[in-house]
Structure formats: C-alpha cells, structure tokens
Amino acid sequence: MKPTYANLLAAKNGTIQVTLPAASTGGSGLASRRTSVSLSGGAAPTLDSGRGDPPGMWVHYLETRATYGLSEGAETWAASGPFSGCQVIVGKCDGRVFVAHLAQQSGSTADADWAKRGFQDEVWARWKVPLPSDQFFSSSIVFVDWSKGSSPSGIEVVRVDVKTKNMGGFDPTPMSIFNVVQVNAE
Numbered sequence: 001m002k003p004t005y006a007n008l009l010a011a012k013n014g015t016i017q018v019t020l021p022a023a024s025t026g027g028s029g030l031a032s033r034r035t036s037v038s039l040s041g042g043a044a045p046t047l048d049s050g051r052g053d054p055p056g057m058w059v060h061y062l063e064t065r066a067t068y069g070l071s072e073g074a075e076t077w078a079a080s081g082p083f084s085g086c087q088v089i090v091g092k093c094d095g096r097v098f099v100a101h102l103a104q105q106s107g108s109t110a111d112a113d114w115a116k117r118g119f120q121d122e123v124w125a126r127w128k129v130p131l132p133s134d135q136f137f138s139s140s141i142v143f144v145d146w147s148k149g150s151s152p153s154g155i156e157v158v159r160v161d162v163k164t165k166n167m168g169g170f171d172p173t174p175m176s177i178f179n180v181v182q183v184n185a186e
Helices: 005-009 110-115
Strands: 015-018 034-040 046-049 056-059 066-070 077-083 087-093 096-102 122-128 138-145 156-163 175-182
Touching: 005 156, 005 175, 034 066, 034 077, 056 066, 056 096, 066 077, 066 110, 077 096, 087 138, 096 110
Parallel strands: 015 046, 056 077
Antiparallel strands: 015 175, 034 046, 034 056, 066 096, 077 138, 087 096, 087 122, 138 156, 156 175
16 A cells, blocks of 8 residues: 555544564664565555565664664655654655654754764755644654655655554554644645
C-alpha cells in the first residue's frame, strides 16, 4: 500500500499496527538507523519489516538522539515514529532522499548531533511534530512519500495520530487512529 494522504485518511477511526523490531541503541551522536518496511492492510494498516509494494524505509527513533535513513533502490516512501514533540527533516544527500528523526526530550543531543552531521545535503523541510493529544496517551507516525519525484515539490508528508497505552512508544497490539493530517498542506 502506498502511504498517500487519501490511503491513510481512509484508515482514520480504524487501527494501525507497528510490528517493526526496535533499533539497536549503542553509541552516541547521530546514527543511521533504517529498516526496509512494508505497509499493508488498507483500512487497518500494518507497518512491518521487509520489502513492500511499493518498498519503503522506516527511520527508527532513539531516545535523546538524531537518527536518519537514506533511501535505497526503488524505495519511494519512508515512515518514522513515535513522535510526540520530536522533529522530522526531509531532504536529499548524494542523490538519495533522506528522512531524519530528531528526538527532543530533556537531555537530547539531537539538534547538536544533526548540526555536526559532516555530510553535504540539501534540506527540503523541517517540521516539529506536536504531541497529538494532552487528553490521553498518544503519539504520531509520520509518512513521507516522494513517488511523484525526489524534489521538494514532489513530496507528500502525512501525520497519523494514534492512541497508545503508554507515552513514549507504540503498543504491541493495533493502535486506534484518531487523526490524519497532511503536514505539507499546513
């Protein structure tokens, strides 16, 4: 399934399940943490490791750190999460699209780590992804689709807000989708 605004909006008030393994947490500073990912399920999507149709990439979250992923092969989209105040950055490096997840909790070195990244790139956009709700535990998954072209005008960014049982992560069971927002339309 392609993570377009229309496809993800069709899942609103349904559920989404994230079955991806956690990233290794060793080291410090900026980290490349990506996994090939598939999105399937229509009205009840599942994000799972492996090659999807179309293929995508998952950029892992690491507490207090900046992580990024560079697209590989035929990948035309990426997703990352959980977001609850973190930032997402999208751009191009050496002809490949990148997505970065900058953790923003207390003690985070993500902004400084990203500033010292040491590779030449072209940043297209940077957004702060707000806490989706202060009424219940929640987080967001951000999807970036560049299938219309790997340029700033060709990307579509969609935020999917989910209810969770605890703050700071995803539930092992399907999570309720309570909001879907087209980020670059704001």
